[in-house]
Amino acid sequence: MNRHVTPLLLASALLLGSAAAQAALPDEATLYKNPQCGCCDEYARQLEALGVSVTIVDDVELGDIKHQVGLPYGLGSCHTIVMGDYAIEGHVPFAAIETLFEERPDIGGIGLAGMPIGTPGMPGPKQGDWNIYQFTDQEPSPFMTL
Template sequence: MNRLTTSLVLSGALVLGAASAHAALPDEATLYKNPQCGCCDEYARHLEALGVEVTIIDDVELGDIKQQAGVPYGLGSCHTIEMGAYWIEGHVPLEAVAKLFEEQPDVDGIGLAGMPIGTPGMPGPQDEPYNVYAFSDQQDEPFMTLAP
């Protein structure tokens, strides 16, 4: 096989892999946020680019939503998303969201504490590992680490 053929085969495989990962995502999501937070709107745009229709609700008590979702105390972020049967807390990289829906673990959701630079909706380069956690009933456990 020559280089061009090999490149085309590998490119095709990557495109098919990405398409199947995105196909596993639900068609709709609800994003709960503070009305003044613009980075949350940017995260919604990333989901919309994957074909997810996002409803944004910014007139709700976020603490109540986080408690309903089961987000562990101290591991919250600026927004909480209800997506399919799961909750997504904060600026979770889309690679981790795709993994959640591909594997469908028995958890309430996944999250990434704070607002790390370089995540969807947060400008700048990734300069440290993202430690995505899974959670159920306010208890967390490691889900995956994404290296810079």
């Protein structure tokens, strides 16, 4: 095979794999947040760049939303997203969201507690591992580490 064709085929396969992962995401999401939180707006913009239409709701009691989706106590963040059949809590990296929608486990959602530096919407370089948890009915368990 031509030595110039092999890298081209590899690059094409990687691009197609990335497009397939993004294609697994739902078309729409609703992001619930505090009206003054700019990092939540940035997260929404980055999610929209992946082709998801995001509706931002900033006039609700976030505690009620977190309770309704079954978020475990003490593992919250600044925003909660309802996307497809799942809740996504906080600045969850998009690789974890793509995995969620590829695998479609029987859970309530996934989350990343706090507001870790370097995650989507949060400025700065990544500092350490991100432990993404899954939850159902306020019971957390590990989902993945990035």
